[in-house]
Amino acid sequence: MKNSVIKTAAAVAMAWLAVSPAAANDATAQPAQSTFDVSVQAATCFTCHGTGGTSPGSIPSIAGRPESVLLMQLKGFQADPPPAGTTVMNRLAKGYSAEELAALARYFSQVSR
Amino acid sequence: MKNTVHISRRGVLAAIGSAGAAATLGVAPRRARANTAPAGRVVVVGGGFGGATAAKYLKRRNPKIDVALVEPSEVFVTCPFTNLYFGGLRTFEQQEHNYDELRSLGVNVIHDTAQAVDGKAHTVTLGNGQVLPYDKLVLSPGIDFRWDAIEGYDEAAAELAPHAWKAGPQSRLLREQLEAMPDGGLFIMVAPPNPYRCPPGPYERVSMVAHYFKTHKPNSKILVLDAKDNFSKQGLFTDGWKKFYDGMIEWVPASKDGKVIRVDAKNLTVETEFGEKHKASVLNVIPPQKAGFIAERAGVTNESGWVPIDPHTFESTQVPDIFVVGDATVAAPMPKSGFVANNQAKVAAAAIVAALEGKEPPQAAFANTCYSLIAPDYGISVAGVYAVEDGKLVEKAGGLSPRDASDEFRKLEAEYGVGWYQSISQDAWGTGA
Helix, strand or coil, X not given: CHHHHHHHHHXXXXXXXXXXXXXXXXXXXXXXXXXXXXXXXXXXXXXXXXXXXXXXXXXXXXXXXXXXXXXXXXXXXXXXXCCCCCCCHHHHHCCXXXXXXXXXXXXXXXXXX | CHHHHHHHHHXXXXXXXXXXXXXXXXXXXXXXXXXXXXXXXXXXXXXXXXXXXXXXXXXXXXXXXXXXXXXXXXXXXXXXXXXXXXXXXXXHHHHEECXXXXXXXXXXXXXXXXXXXXXXXXXXXXXXXCEEECCEEEECCCEEECCCCCECCCCCHHHCCCCCCCCCHHHHHHHHHHHHCCCCCEEEEEECCCCCCCCCHHHHHHHHHHHHHHXXXXXXXXXXXXXXXXXXXXXXXXXXXXXXXCCCEEEECHHHCCXXXXXXXXXXXXXXXXXXXXXXXEEEECCCEEECHHHHHCCCCCCCCCEEEECCCCEECCCCCEEECHHHXXXXXXXXXXXXXXXXXXXXXXXXHHHHCCCCCECCCEEEEEEEEEECCEEEEEEEEEEEECCEEEEEEEEECCCCCCHHHHHHHHHHHXXXXXXXXXXXXXXXX
């Protein structure tokens, strides 16, 4: 049992820290008031796109998709007019800096479905 | 991996023994902290969007932290999507959620009511007298009503003229009254002043009652008596009402004598500021609100009745080591929504885990999306992204669905609303919907 607990802890830690390089790189672009942790920012996406980015319903899953595709879509959502079929993401994407979008795209590309 | 988590956490619980779990909670972490990895004791009060999410994300971030969740209901009923139950589009049970996933993650779920908090001693006292010590406390108490605000509207009156602004028996009562109402009746809603839980909620409810009337009782009318002069998503609601329910709904703002000051629940009659009386067939009074009572007892509310917080962490500005999330907080420009409660809970959980590990809190991040349904295939939304700048919460971006959007756009937002409910239910409780 002990092993499984350790394994579990390691797996959970990995799931959350998988993108620490991205977080570290991006921290330079953030205000210095506190450390940037991309998992906190990514968790705001889970509320619609599902925990970890895997959706149980009609909103598209974003976990495990290629980083370049995710980043292209996120940048596309910021445009006016946005790509056809865009709804709420046009309003949400504008709230993030280029660095934040890059960190999010990397985060979700590295989460397994 | 998911299976490993479940089996191993259950194994740990089994080893502790279910009867001893609560007692152990107070002792084990201190020992564990002394010789092994850092941990701590966190008590979460309230099992709604904020509390359930906080408990889950504490465990996700550090499974070694002892987490107890105090929630009286074994089955939690959400306010979001209960309006669709009034519209006849969903069953009551589709809004029910249990705590099985939290238990499987090792959260000690205690079905009782937190009656007192001692911020100095760091303890929570439950209804059964049990005392839970904590290192950090999360309060997600939701709202309580100001029963003294409208003359004649108290808890007894709510059994005749339901508020249905906390989901549960009140929601069933309102639905039963709508079903029993004859065609040609008048539904009156008394809409609350700001701030209150779920800003677009009253107007989505009006839309869903209108849908029910249109399909079952087409000669019936709706009168909204409002304590405000404007409301969330007003233009979009007004457009939708005209498109689907033209002539059925009358909205009276405060400036046109919409403010109700007296309720006679027995006679289903209300009286406005300037003395006009209105008699309803079904009367829904949504009273003015404040933070859930445990927040006041914990000493974290201010003169407004709500809870001021540090927006970086959602720790109380008045009592250290008490974190407050959800509707109870003063967090404008973020609305009092389930989405926001879920989001604030994740920020608080990350801050607590960092603090227990002796680290600085990570940078907070917030977003919100609130969907409202006007008709079965016609949804609208408001969205926002928020950040902390110079110690204050600010809206970085956001806005409403476009006023001139196509029917296809509205249909997509109706579908995404359902998708949102499924996702947030999974995120908070691990339950499908």
